[in-house]
Amino acid sequence: MKAAVLEQFDAPLAIRDVDVAQPGANEVLVRTAAVGLCHSDLHMMQGLRDVPLPMVLGHEVAGVVEAVGSQVTGLKPGDHVVGCLSVFCGHCPVCVSGRQVLCANPEVKMAPGVAKRLSMGGKPVAQNYNLSGFAEKILVHPNALVKVRPEIPLDRAALLGCAVITGTGAVFRSARVEPGATVAVVGCGGVGLAAINGAAIAGAARIIAIDLLADKLTLAQTFGATDVIDASQVDPVSAVKALTGGGVEYAFECIGNKTATEQCWAMLTPGGTATVIGLFRPQVKVELPGTEFITEKRLQGSLMGSNRLTQDIPRLVELYLQGKLKLDELISQRIPLEAINEGFDAMKAGTVARSVVVFPGVGGL
Known part of the structure; x- marks a missing residue:
């Protein structure tokens, strides 16, 4: 698959062919429809966080489920989903207290370089925020995803996973x-x-x-x-x-x-x-x-807005469909993956609210 790869800090992302593994028992493979460009991605590119390279960034993502692992019960191929970096385990003391956004269980919230989901030329590629949305596909834990109604266009839905829920x-x-x-x-x-x-x-x-x-x-x-x-x-x-x-x-x-x-x-x-x-x-x-x-x-x-992911994203979808939540107005430009560096240039210049990378033909886009 094609992906935008961070190979060195303070340098443009490189469009590369990256291999993605098949889903394990508790993983979901999603074909990416859209992914927003976030300042957190820019911070990573600038080296403000100590992360292993190469890495695929991108965490404000939506797409269509392509395959699920044997233990996944809540999702199936064809479902429209939004991804979010606040993946949670659901059973640690933090989660059961109702503050799942603070979950740090390494079972699901793996440090960069731990997950073996991406590779390039046989060598590992680090996954960012357990998502790595600047790619044609993502492989993630099911608790990083929320199923959404197909009535919401996926380029708008992608924004729910970071900027809007935050x-x-x-x-x-x-x-x-x-x-x-x-x-x-x-x-x-x-x-x-x-x-x-x-x-x-x-x-x-x-x-x-x-x-x-x-x-x-x-x-x-x-x-x-x-x-x-x-x-x-x-x-x-x-x-x-x-x-x-x-x-x-x-x-x-x-x-x-x-x-x-x-x-x-x-x-x-x-x-x-x-x-x-x-x-x-x-x-x-x-x-x-x-x-x-x-x-x-x-x-x-x-x-991340102290979110309760599985409650909040469906509610935000309803607010959008009622005309109360403004997502159309938030998108300044839609760009292909190959123009992602120009999107970050616009972010640095302060000329956009949100740039969204779209993958035509996925989920109706």
Whole structure:
């Protein structure tokens, strides 16, 4: 099969012929229909994580089941599925407590280089996030997949597996934004736009979008932002406080940036909650004034929207089919696998919300 392979850091991905194994007893082989380009992939390409090479990246993926192992009971060939990096075992103490997104059981969440699913010229190719979606096929544990209704196009469904479940889940599950609340979202990329959309669905009365790029702020209004702040022109903390008369109840950091996180904290009203969604470089530390903790402000993290995968993705599909969840608007461009490096160039330039690699002819695309 064709795959985009990371062979060295700070270099373009290489389109190679990669071999994929047949499914083991508890594995599923999926023909890829679409896969989104995520900033996490770019971080890997830039060497911000210590991972073995060569590796196939890509984790925001949807496709059609091609074959299943002998122990797989919930999926069958022909099913439309969404893949997600928050694969879970379902029986460890973390899973049974209801926080399956935090599952770290090596039975299913294998470290890069452990799974022997991909190879090239007889030599192993590492699987990224137990998915490796930048390829014509993926071989994964069934708990990394969720079956979806065929009514949702698979290029839109792919976005549910990362950007959308992360942004909406941070609103619905991590922060539990209630109707009438005031919300600020810092960073209006794919995850930030999904958080804005989620806040609108949750019934927030005021949703303030903050970014450095005017085009992204315009797009944020399409997703439900009631106000926009260009942080390249004004101090966002002062602007938020002026708009709200003192601060917001909920702030979401969607970049992975020290300054943005500290700004989210500073723009909270007493008793407010700042939720960090963005992925930081390993050495980054956040500094907050200790005296403000007495105001009962809270700072929390959110991993993949604190999702419960098998519940949340079907619910998001329904919201899309009802016209409430905006997926069509999130896709800036559809590109072939051979143009994947141009897609990452557009990401670096900040000119897209989401680029999606599509594989024509799979699942109706």
